[in-house]
Amino acid sequence: MNATLAPELPRALHWLNAPATTLHEQRGRIVALAFVNGASAWCAQRLNDLAVLQARYVGRLHALAIHVPRFDSEREPQQALKRLRRQGNTLPAAHDADWVAWQRFGVDAWPTVLLIDGEGQLRHRIVGADGLAELERAVATLCDGLHSPPEDDLRGFREAHPEPRMPLSFPTGLVATPDRLFVADSGHHRVLECNHQGRVIRQFGMGTADFADGELNHAAFRRPHGLALVRESLYVADTGNHALRRINLATSTVDTLCGNGRAGEPVEGIITVARNVPLNQPQSVVVNNNQVFISMAGDNRIWSYDLGSRELRPRAGSGQLDMRDGSGVMAAFAQPAGLAAVHQTLYVCDAVGSAVRSMQLRADTVQTLVGQGTWVFGSDDGPRETARLQHPQAIALSPDAPVMWIADSGNGSLRTLRLGGGELTTVALPRRLHGPAGVAVAAGAVWIAETDAHDVLRYDIATGALSHVPIDE
Structure with missing residues (x-):
């Protein structure tokens, strides 16, 4: 010019x-x-x-x-x-x-x-x-x-009024089991295994931003985000390293399934060398039928990685930042973030689209459940046709009820969507949440990553009580 x-x-x-x-x-x-x-x-x-x-x-x-x-x-x-x-x-x-x-x-x-x-x-x-x-x-x-x-x-730039030093730094992805809580401590570049009272049992990653496999104290992550647990394997969307990682809980070791540490265009096919394949800001992961599904925020598509054949392939999304229903490449996402799966249905939290989408895995057909477009957002409850979200970050399904829990980050709230045609509802909490970006359901509770407050909360489903989980304090 x-x-x-x-x-x-x-x-x-x-x-x-x-x-x-x-x-x-x-x-x-x-x-x-x-x-x-x-x-x-x-x-x-x-x-x-x-x-x-x-x-x-x-x-x-x-x-x-x-x-x-x-x-x-x-x-x-x-x-x-x-x-x-x-x-x-x-x-x-x-x-x-x-x-x-x-x-x-x-x-x-x-x-x-x-x-x-x-x-x-x-x-x-x-x-x-x-x-x-x-x-x-x-x-x-x-x-x-x-x-x-x-x-x-x-001389290097030093930020004014830096974030306070706290046990957690911008926690995001959560996985909860009947007795364990796994936390992606994104700002500290590590993954924590805790009990429900917040005591840290194991730390995976050195706590410095790097890209290294190996034993828990020698491995390294860079702003890990989404987590998914299947038996003794914890899968990690290592967003800052543009990689899909795996933690073997039985051996306390970390390995890389795909990703080379740099943002790039993923290549469809069988992966023979994990670090030869680029990814583009994987945000969330979920495992269904031996497939790891990956929401790729950097290319607005949903990918799958087959744990048996090691095949990586695109499932849905055109790559454009848009909201469009359809099958495969005819569909479009607006920065897909959280994922959840049940049977042959994958649910996608579309962050910039302020939407929740469903994807039928038999034909990779995408349908919008809540959301009207990339510039339409709000906080309205009610029927799906008129309900509004604002930049939601994560979703989770109740194991014993057809209810989806939504971390509605832009509205600072916890929302529920009843599956099968139900309405969107805001959960009555005693206060506004600060940028929630992670949610999990287990043991009668919803576990919330209150990301901007560097905290994890427990919401008791039966009583409505909201409490702080004192992780490693």
């Missing part, structure tokens, strides 16, 4: 984790201005790319995230910051609640990265999150002619 002088950042921007700055103050450095949304998996990947490049071109490249809300819940600055931190963002971030900067810079899609040279000229506009190579080529060209950065610019 032809170079033009970049407009200045609006004064109305609310800086979330860093002192306010202007583009004029950044003269002499390359600025990557990233317009992102905290609910978007594509934006999370682009922010990760920029963090890698900023470390590679330290002092010469300065990346700034401009968060633009999609959902009503994201208009609140603290909620926006929580969403960014949940995805691992460590860049300075500003909140554009009223889309002022979005309009001033002529942005029309998430994510969009604007590269501004050392003289304040807008040199590149890169839309989407396809690959790191194009972005790095543009950054490298602009950085090539810069002088050596001053020593102050070589």
